[in-house]
Amino acid sequence: MLKDLFSKLNKKVNETDRNDGTFEKNESIMTKCPSCKKILYSKDLYKRLNVCANCSHHLPISAQDRLEALMDEGEVDLLFQDITSANPLNFPNYEAKISKDKEKTGLNEAVLCADGNIEGERAVVAVMDARFRMGSMGSAVGEILARAFGYATEHGLPVIIFTASGGARMQEGIISLMQMAKVSVAIERHNNAGLLYISYMTNPTTGGVSASFASVGDINLAEKGALIGFAGRRVIQETIKEKLPDDFQTAEFLLKHGQLDEVLDRRDMKDYLGRILKLHSGV
Ligand SMILES: [Zn+2]
Structure with missing residues (x-):
């Protein structure tokens, strides 16, 4: 069972939103929607994949919960979970911060990878x-x-x-920036083999991640309300000396300007991705 697979990794807590896209543990019965301020039953919110029943605001969801909601029941193999960060630049307190995040999230790193089926498509x-x-x-x-x-x-x-990222990891300096090229090369090889890559940007997708693998999918999707951009709004405004539109760097803004193929409600992701995979499987 998929649930059993995640039992070690998954710390089932409800989480509250913060503007930077991270969230804190909140095991309370009720959760306040950060957008419409309505008080929601945490249990109901969890069942709705952390989408507010009142205003459809998408609260953050953990990698484990997203994977569990997306993948079919049955055989799902977690991949490369033994890979974890070293401290190549001897950055002060980096190891302690990694340990704390491992404890907090139940993850070994900031990405969880799996091989399994979505609507019957591997x-x-x-x-x-x-x-x-x-x-x-x-x-x-x-x-x-x-x-x-x-x-x-x-x-x-x-x-x-x-994707969900603040960008490159500052504690690893230039080594983190090298990952943009490394992943891009692996994508190119995958592409040359005629295989499909779908990028699904969630809140927030910024910095080096937005400037590399997030933006080069054969199909580029995003989740409702996601913040997507390279540099921060204030930096751009101060550089170009112009006020930017209110919806600048939102998924909806990017869709309107032709940079995305579709913006999705999280509750539709399984059905939508399943259909794309079927269309491309050649069956
Ligand atoms: Zn709401």
Whole structure:
């Protein structure tokens, strides 16, 4: 059972939203929607994949819960879970921060990768989690994603990546930036084998992740209300000396300007992705 598979990894708690896309543990019975401020039953919210019943605001969801909601019951193999961050630059307190995030999230790194079926179609799925170092991309995240594409190329499988990231991991300096190129090369090899890559951007997808693998899917999707962009709004405004529109860097804004193929409600992701995979499976 899929549930059993996640029992070790999954710390089932309800979470509250914060503007930076991370969330804190909240085991209370009720959860306040950060958008419409309505008080919701945490249990009901969990059943609705953390989408507010009143205003459809998408609260954060853990990588484990997303994978569980997406994958079919049955055989799901978690991949590359032994890969974890080292401290190549001897950055002060980095190991302690990694240990704390492992404890907090039940994850070994900021991305969870699996091989399984969606609506009967086999795919390699990688889900980033903003609770772990803001979903930042260090050498371990890059290695897991590069291997995911290598594994998919070898087995002739499509890849879906759910991005959620503050960008490159500052504690790993230039090594984190190298991951942009490393993952891009693995994507190119996968692409040259004629295989499908779907990028599914969730809140927030920023920095080096938005500037590399998040933006180069054969199909680029995003979740409702997701913040997607490279540099922060304030930095851009101060640079170009112009006020930006209110919806700038939202998924809806990018769709309107032709940078996305579709914006989805989280509750439709399984059905939608299943249909795309079927269309591309050639059956
Ligand atoms: Zn709401």
